[in-house]
Amino acid sequence: MPGKKKGPQVGSGGNRRRGLAGKGPTPPAEMRKGHAKQRAAQAKARRAQTRPQRGKGTSELVVGRNSVVEALREGVPANALYVQQFIDNDERVREAVRVAGERGGIRLVEAPRPELDRMTNGLNHQGVVLQVPPYEYAHPEDLANAAFDDGEDPLIVALDGVTDPRNLGAVVRSVSAFGGHGVVVPERRAAGMTAGAWKTSAGTAARTPVARATNLTRALEGYQKAGLTVIGLAADGEVELGDVAALDGPLVVVVGSEGKGLSRLVGETCDLRVRIPMPGGAESLNAGVAAGVVLYEAARRRA
């Protein structure tokens, strides 16, 4: 990453959680009593929604040796480590058990392989499964602000409706490899940080933040206001990657979905639509591969 400099901060776009609205006039006592009951019921419902991973379906899994060891080393909160019975001669598995022990508070469960197979729904767990609380997404503006705070030009990838968690995981891995600052995904109709995404990220998800945008177009506009150039990748883009001067500055690279590519609104919001030349003549690249190529080129220019 280039020399340290302070950049602009991304403002409070539409994604920040809002505080409670201001209080109105005080109602009479009996109404207050009714309100108090109602508020208590609402608070109870809210607590039930946000309570950390107790019952079924409220926790998530990180699976596979690299992902689990990285998650444990990076201090990702975890409740339990499941280890396949009779597998303790594997070095990475022993490391997972050791790090979990050092951290403390993580239940160690030895389980037969069929149980791990069932838990992980066919993912290749390699004998280790970490049960973690639901993934805590960052806010899009956090990614740019963290880079600016470190005196670096943000390098962020936004995924416009990419639905395959393996593509998300692969992009997280590339962003981590090329010194980027994070990945933005839309809140709806898009892959999130599931066990499959963790697995493909090979554990890099433990140190590369993923942010969720309630509205991707608005998040991109927020980045533009903060001085980032937003380039959209499209196989028929007007500008060739080699001719993009903005790659070594504050940058957001937007990758389209597997089936439909960039959505119209997002495409119109981008400052440039950029194509990666494919002299071999394929119709398009895989979304994760396209992101990787551009990240490599951006990192090369910044070096």
Ligand SMILES: C[S@@+](CC[C@H](N)C(=O)[O-])C[C@H]1O[C@@H](n2cnc3c(N)ncnc32)[C@H](O)[C@@H]1O
């Ligand atoms: C599998 S492609 C999508 C193909 C889709 N049928 C379309 O119409 O765009 C997924 C994404 O990868 C990126 N991509 C793939 N090949 C590219 C190329 N040669 N140049 C720039 N971006 C590319 C684009 O962002 C694209 O939306």
